[in-house]
Amino acid sequence: MSKPTPISGFPEWTPAQRMIEQYVLDRIRHTFELYGFAPLETRAVEPLDQLLRKGETSKEVYVIRRLQADADAPGGDDQLGLHFDLTVPFARYVLENAGRLQFPFRRYQIQKVWRGERPQEGRYREFVQADIDIVDRDALAPHHEAEMPLVIGDALRSLPIPPVRIQVNNRKICEGFYRGVGLTDTEAALRAVDKLDKIGPAKVAELLAQTAGASEAQAKACLALAEISAPDASFADAVRALGVSDPLLDSGVEELVAVVETAAAHSPGLCVADLRIARGLDYYTGTVYETQLLGYERFGSICSGGRYDNLASSGAARFPGVGISIGVTRLLGLLFGAEALSVSRSVPTCVLVAVTAEELRPASNRVAEALRSRGIPTEVSPSAAKFGKQIRYAERRGIPYVWFPGEDGDEVKDIRSGEQVGAAAGEWTPPRADLTPLVS
Numbered sequence: 209m210s211k212p213t214p215i216s217g218f219p220e221w222t223p224a225q226r227m228i229e230q231y232v233l234d235r236i237r238h239t240f241e242l243y244g245f246a247p248l249e250t251r252a253v254e255p256l257d258q259l260l261r262k263g264e265t266s267k268e269v270y271v272i273r274r275l276q277a278d279a280d281a282p283g284g285d286d287q288l289g290l291h292f293d294l295t296v297p298f299a300r301y302v303l304e305n306a307g308r309l310q311f312p313f314r315r316y317q318i319q320k321v322w323r324g325e326r327p328q329e330g331r332y333r334e335f336v337q338a339d340i341d342i343v344d345r346d347a348l349a350p351h352h353e354a355e356m357p358l359v360i361g362d363a364l365r366s367l368p369i370p371p372v373r374i375q376v377n378n379r380k381i382c383e384g385f386y387r388g389v390g391l392t393d394t395e396a397a398l399r400a401v402d403k404l405d406k407i408g409p410a411k412v413a414e415l416l417a418q419t420a421g422a423s424e425a426q427a428k429a430c431l432a433l434a435e436i437s438a439p440d441a442s443f444a445d446a447v448r449a450l451g452v453s454d455p456l457l458d459s460g461v462e463e464l465v466a467v468v469e470t471a472a473a474h475s476p477g478l479c480v481a482d483l484r485i486a487r488g489l490d491y492y493t494g495t496v497y498e499t500q501l502l503g504y505e506r507f508g509s510i511c512s513g514g515r516y517d518n519l520a521s522s523g524a525a526r527f528p529g530v531g532i533s534i535g536v537t538r539l540l541g542l543l544f545g546a547e548a549l550s551v552s553r554s555v556p557t558c559v560l561v562a563v564t565a566e567e568l569r570p571a572s573n574r575v576a577e578a579l580r581s582r583g584i585p586t587e588v589s590p591s592a593a594k595f596g597k598q599i600r601y602a603e604r605r606g607i608p609y610v611w612f613p614g615e616d617g618d619e620v621k622d623i624r625s626g627e628q629v630g631a632a633a634g635e636w637t638p639p640r641a642d643l644t645p646l647v648s
Contacts, residue, residue, distance in 0.1 A: 217333030219537060221544075224554040229336075229540055231551075231647045232367055233318055236338045236534060239363035240316040243355075245340050248315040250297040252322075253288040258300055268292050268324045290322040294339040295491075295513075295531055299520035302343055302527050311527075312344040312352070318536075330507045330542045338363075339513075341531030343520060348528040350463050353495040353515050354470035356532045360499065360511055361471070361478045363534065368648050369543060372511070375482040375498045376467050379514070380460025381447065382433070382486060386420075388454035389429045395490060396420040401434055402486035405508075409434075434484035440472060441465045443481040460494070467495055493517040497532050501539065504546075510539045552646040553606030556585045558638055559620070560602040561611040563592040571613050578633035579611075584643065586611075599623055608642050 214220070221229060237247075259269050272288040291297045294317045302309065318338045327333060340359060342352045357374045364372050382401065383394040391397050400415040407415075409431050416422035416430055429450065436446045444461050464481055471479035487496040494515030501510050513532030520527035543549045559579055561572045572588050579586040587607075589598045595612070602610050602623055611631070612619045620636060621628040 217327030217331075219332055219334070219541060221540075222554075224551050225540070225544055227551050227554075227556070227645055228549050228647050229536070232536060232540065233336075233338070235366045236363045236536070237316070237318060239359065239366055240338075240340055242362075243314075243340075243359050245314045245316040245359075248298070248301070248317050249319055250291075250294070250301050250317065252290055252320075254291050254297055254300065256287050256289045259289045259291065259296060270322050270324055292323045293321055294319060294337055294533065295341065295516070295519065298339070298341055298531070299516075299527075299529070302520045302529075303522050303525065306345070306525065306527065312342050312348065314340070314342050316340045329545055330510075330538050332537055332541065335535065335537035338534040338536050339531055340533075341529050343527045343529035345527055348515075348517075348530065350466060350494075351470075353463065353530050354467045356495075356497060356513065356530060357467065357471045357479050358474050360497075360532055360534065361475050364499075364511070365475075368549065369501065369539070370504070370548075371502045373477075373500045373502060374471070374479045374511070375485050375500065375509075376464065376471075376479050376495060377481065377483050377485040378460035378464040378467075378495050379486070379492050380456050380494060381464060381483060382460075384454035384457025384460055385433050385447075385450075385452050386430065388452035388457055389426050391420055391422055391426055391430075393420045397422065397430060398486045401430060401484065404431075404434055404484050436483040437480060439468075439477065439480045441468055441481075443468070443483065447483070463495060487512065487514050491516045491519040493528075495530065501542065504542050507538075507542055510535050510542070550648055552648075553608070554645075555605050555607065556645060557587045557605065557607045558584055558643055559586045559609045559611050560598065560605075560607045561586060561588045561613070562595060562598045563589045564613060566592045568592075568613070575611055575613055575618065575633045579636075582634075582637070584638065609638060 253272055269292055270290040272290060298317065316339060318336065320334060321337050322334050324333060325331060360374065382398055386394045386397045397416060397420040400412050400419055404412050413427040413431060416427040422430065432450055436443050444465055447461055468479055468481050485496055485498050492514035496514035497512055498509035499511035511532060511534045515530040517528040520529060561576045563569050563572045576586045576588050589601065599610055608622060608624060610621050610623055617630050619628050620631040
């Protein structure tokens with residue numbers, strides 16, 4: 209067999225990195241549950257017509273088919289695709305289970321998703337997302353849009369990562385403004401403005417003319433709106449100063465003021481109103497969010513989402529919602545690449561129980577069982593080598609303690625300090641800081 213090579217875009221972390229990832233996921237999960245979100249996991253595949261009905265995602269979807277077709281099986285497998293985010297499958301789940309859900313329904317999902325985009329630093333084809341959404345029947349109160357940044361701010365603040373800044377906008381502001389200056393294809397205008405950071409204002413102005421039919425004056429007005437940014441409600445005055453009037457614009461400004469002021473009361477400096485944030489997916493209808501990791505801004509958003517009114521709808525049934533997603537793999541990939549995260553040891557083991565002789569291994573096993581029963585991660589030495597070799601084995605793996613069974617009583621050694629004391633497996637407890645690996 210030839211030496212295998214990695215597949216680009218499908219990360220495989222080391223055990224130490226995986227422990228960091230699990231720690232991060234546990235902290236995020238804990239925060240989500242503090243805010244009352246219930247866990248949910250949906251299937252990995254969705255019908256292609258569902259995956260492709262909203263937004264420009266057709267080039268990113270992985271299609272599912274069997275390698276060998278079964279002539280006797282019903283067709284349809286070739287019309288399935290791996291989900292590229294968790295919002296679309298969640299919307300489908302809500303429609304299928306609406307009769308059994310209590311509204312407003314609050315859920316979190318932490319799952320892998322697949323997206324066929326060009327891999328690069330911080331961008332993968334297979335990655336973990338951590339999502340929260342709130343949906344309601346018929347109408348969703350705007351205050352839920354103000355709650356999203358609070359949850360995400362608390363979740364990310366609980367991690368040993370750089371500070372974040374959540375940039376917020378409201379699609380109603382953009383669409384109302386574009387209507388107010390006379391543009392009819394507001395979706396095309398939104399998609400053009402969404403590319404501002406990638407291609408710059410001059411090319412966005414060209415794109416507005418080409419795709420949205422904007423005149424030079426209209427394109428200039430759209431760019432002026434996108435330049436507005438403020439850490440407080442003063443952005444509203446800047447919008448009004450542009451002299452454009454539209455009821456949808458007024459509604460969006462009012463809603464965004466509430467989001468910014470709520471966030472400022474909870475965590476000053478967390479949110480900033482940034483009117484260039486548009487989010488390219490078509491299903492967003494209200495507040496939209498993007499999150500910058502300070503010091504890593506050039507890599508784009510590590511957490512994004514928004515309000516959607518029509519994604520979960522079928523006939524007369526309508527379930528508007530708001531959601532936001534942390535790109536966990538994206539976040540970790542950037543920090544791993546910068547060597548900005550570490551773990552105190554590469555294995556969960558706290559204690560290695562030495563083996564005096566192979567015929568005495570059962571005695572070492574009993575010690576390990578007693579320690580594990582008290583919640584102390586323990587393994588037994590793989591060989592009855594000289595104690596010096598067993599200690600070096602523990603050192604290489606980062607295990608802080610070695611336990612020596614003895615006829616006249618057991619002893620445990622902290623191999624970092626060299627301190628060795630008598631101990632009983634039913635009583636001895638390591639310091640809390642040594643019990644599990646520490647992430648920093």
